[in-house]
Amino acid sequence: MATKESLLELERQLWNADEEVYEDILSKDAVMVFPPPTGILDRSAVLDSLGSADRWRRLKFDEARLIDVGEDVVQLIYRAVAERSGDGSEYTALVTTTYVEANGSWQLLTHQQTPVDE
Template sequence: MEDARIWSFEESLWTADAEHYRASIDDECLMVLPQPPFVMSGQQAVEAVSSTPRWSSVELSERQVKRPQEGLIVIAYHARAEREGVQPYEAHCTSVYRRLAHEEWRVVQHQQTPRLMAHPKA
């Protein structure tokens, strides 16, 4: 998968509907997210995402792509996601994709570390 397609795919995981998310996450996926239960399997993550509003926009920066072996892609980036009525969310993230067949990829790992916002001094 070429870099432009990787980033388009990753952005879609933040903004697309639950059905797209369900089709993109491997059953064997493990995720670490900043909310209980924190560590989730693929199906737990799909269920959690299905019951939460999707982000209306996301900007991915500090992008890095590694291909440690054929059929495996590792990415890292900074995300800034927004939707109406809530504070923007920022996190440093990683995802790992594995190829199942020609042009068919699934997420097998995802992790988010929320960015700590500096508090103004009183």
């Protein structure tokens, strides 16, 4: 079974990962939901977007919770504070990621970010 700490570490990697890492982690039905203008992205759109994505130089996660949704399904919920490497802008969001266990590894099924104005 996944632990909160192991999935938080995976999330940290994904915030700056390249297409190769995402190809391994995303389930075939993966969907990610971001604030406008990005919106809803399916697996192929996520992979296509990675080459042009501005990376993060600082990440902080807190208020993390791991919820056992059912057999082989968990949700990781946390607050993220991140700083863009390009312009130094700060971004705070409430995040929910759903993982499913398949073939002995955890795959990302859904990921949703709700921005927080601070």
